[in-house]
Amino acid sequence: MAAATETIQQAHEHRINGEYDEAMALYRQVLEKVPEEAEALWGLGLSLMNIGDFDEALESICAATQIEPQNQLYLLDAGKHYTMLGMYDEARPFFEKVLEIDPTSQHGAEAQKQLSYY
Structure with missing residues (x-):
């Protein structure tokens, strides 16, 4: 889990810096191993929203709310x-x-x- 936390933090840094492709790749890397990782779903959703993929963004963020209501x-x-x-x-x-x-x-x-x- 520590590795996932580090990867999520790296993804957040990329997202905050506007490096959405890099961020999404890292969030997805975490989600491949831990599909129920709410923080990764949330971060992926924010990144997707920033690149204009609104439907998938909402799906991802709403999935995070289902996991951590x-x-x-x-x-x-x-x-x-x-x-x-x-x-x-x-x-x-x-x-x-x-x-x-x-x-x-x-x-x-x-x-x-x-x-x-x-």
Whole structure:
């Protein structure tokens, strides 16, 4: 698992630097060995969104929320991605779930802000 964690961190660095192909290759490398690695699915989804592969991005991020249904960051990002695509009805439950988990957190405040736009 330590190797997967290191690979995910390297992938995050590539993603943050805009090196999406490199990041996606590393996320997929982890997912080949550990298909249920939520952090790798989430990072892959963010990378895919940045290159315009919206359907696969949402599939990946939503898979991360299924594996870690209490992870506010994954839920918030799923809601934001649906919102960016104008899919407000699909976004709302993700924001509501973030608030249900912890409305006082930073992610809770962001979810409340997102919901205020509807």
